[in-house]
Each structure stands twice: as structure tokens, then as C-alpha cells.
Amino acid sequence: MKWKQLPLGPLQTNCYLLFDEEKQCIVIDPGANGEGLIQYIEQEGLKPLAICLTHAHFDHIGAVDEVRDHWNIPVYIHENEKEWLLDPSLNGSARHPMQPIAGKPADHFIQEEGTLSIGAFTMQILETPGHSPGSISYYLKDIDTVFSGDALFNGGIGRTDLLGGDHATLIDSIHTKLLNLPDHTIVLPGHGLSTTIENERTSNPYL
Structure with a gap:
């Protein structure tokens, strides 16, 4: 199993393609540039099975519907953010100089921690709120490997001044789930x- 990192959009949000030897693929956080992302996936001969979201801020969801509709694949998100794909005031796109994002609902809502199996892929869901109320890590x-979304960065942590963010909750999530x-x-x-x-346990200045 391998992965490819693709920074997309003005905020260079990392979209990840997780794929196996059969070229089956999970798309994680398709944030922008749907046309280019689709072109790359097809160029590589990958076969998407699903879209998995770490959370629903606008810079992580901008290409969700375009990718979903192209392959007719399901979208997974935590239930605490099930309305965010539909509402620009929740996903933050209404507060930025961009086209507001008001997409379609997700197909599957993650309600608790546990194992998520999609095709040949098996991922452990870790609830890591704080940056947003429905943030999860795979x-x-x-x-x-863990896909941490905007909870934990290289030398940093996610911001907590956005809707539903909470610094103490984020620090607890990082210490109890990720570290x-x-x-x-x-x-x-x-x-x-x-x-x-x-690296983050020993040198992250925020921890």
C-alpha cells in the first residue's frame, strides 16, 4: 500500500491518494482543483473507491462533489460535521473571497471510533476534535501511517479560533489519540x- 501527497488550492491543502497494488484508491481531503485532481488520478490509472474526509473546512472539501460525481463513489465524514458540506457558514467558505461551497450531503457518517473497511483498505478511525468538532484521523x-488532518502538523498544531474549535480539546486529542x-x-x-x-512528541513546541 502506498500514498501520494498532492497540495491543492490557495492554502496548499494536502490531498492524499492511498492506493494498493491493484490501483484501487481512497481519496483523502480533495480540497480544490477537481479537474486537475481527476486528470492526475486517471493518468496514474488509479480506481477510486471512496472519499474520506478528516474534517469539513472549505479548503479540504472544495473538490468533493466533482470527484464524487466523476466516479460515483461515496463520501465519509464524522456525523458532528454532517451539515458542513452543505452550509458555507459552517465550512468557512462564506468568510473567504471565493465561491461559497454548498455541496451535497455525505453518504456515510462516522459516529464513533473503530475500524473502517473500504475494499482492501482497513483504517482505524481516531476521533481528534479541537480544530473542528468532527475532526478525525485515519x-x-x-x-x-496516520492521516491527521489539521490536528497535528510538522512542528505545529491546528488553529482553534474557527467555529467549533477548542484549544484544550485539541491538545487532549493529540496527547491521548495521536501521541x-x-x-x-x-x-x-x-x-x-x-x-x-x-518527532512531534520530542520537539513540537506546542506540545
């Missing part, structure tokens, strides 16, 4: 470069 033990993962776990954040759990 942990794949088989490849020692408990094995030290060698690769952290793939929503923005910026990858890191490891060990």
Missing part, C-alpha cells in the same frame, strides 16, 4: 510536510 497500522501511536508512525498532515510521532 490510522493504518499496516503501513505505520499514543508508535514512535515510528508517519504523520501525514493537512498542510505542510510529513513528520513522525516521535
Whole structure:
């Protein structure tokens, strides 16, 4: 199993393509530039099975409907943000100089932590709120990797001054859910470069 990082849009939000030897693929956080993203996926011969969202801020969801409709695939999101795909005032697009994002509902709502299986992919869902109320991280033990969204960055943490954000909740999420993962776990954040759990535990100035 492999992954590809694709920074998209003006905020360079990391979209990730998680794929296996059969070229089946999970699209994580398709934030913008849907046409280019679709072109890249087709160019690589990948076959998307689903879209998995770490959370529903506008810079992570801008290309959701375009990608979903192109392949007729389902979208997964935490139930605490089930209205955010539809409402620009919730996803934040109404407060930015851009086209407001008011898309369609997700197809599946994650209600609790546990195992999510899609095709040959098995991911552990970790609830990591604080940056937003429905923030989740996807942990794949088989490849020692966690997709942390905007909870934990390389040398930083997510902002908590947006709707539903809470600093104490975010710090608790990071310490109890993410930093408990094995030290060698690769952290793939929503923005910026990858890191490891060990690096963040030992050197992140916010922790």
C-alpha cells in the first residue's frame, strides 16, 4: 500500500491518494482543483473507491462533489460535521473571497471510533476534535501511517479560533489519540510536510 501527497488550492491543502497494488484508491481531503485532481488520478490509472474526509473546512472539501460525481463513489465524514458540506457558514467558505461551497450531503457518517473497511483498505478511525468538532484521523497500522488532518502538523498544531474549535480539546486529542501511536508512525498532515510521532512528541513546541 502506498500514498501520494498532492497540495491543492490557495492554502496548499494536502490531498492524499492511498492506493494498493491493484490501483484501487481512497481519496483523502480533495480540497480544490477537481479537474486537475481527476486528470492526475486517471493518468496514474488509479480506481477510486471512496472519499474520506478528516474534517469539513472549505479548503479540504472544495473538490468533493466533482470527484464524487466523476466516479460515483461515496463520501465519509464524522456525523458532528454532517451539515458542513452543505452550509458555507459552517465550512468557512462564506468568510473567504471565493465561491461559497454548498455541496451535497455525505453518504456515510462516522459516529464513533473503530475500524473502517473500504475494499482492501482497513483504517482505524481516531476521533481528534479541537480544530473542528468532527475532526478525525485515519490510522493504518499496516503501513505505520496516520492521516491527521489539521490536528497535528510538522512542528505545529491546528488553529482553534474557527467555529467549533477548542484549544484544550485539541491538545487532549493529540496527547491521548495521536501521541499514543508508535514512535515510528508517519504523520501525514493537512498542510505542510510529513513528520513522525516521535518527532512531534520530542520537539513540537506546542506540545
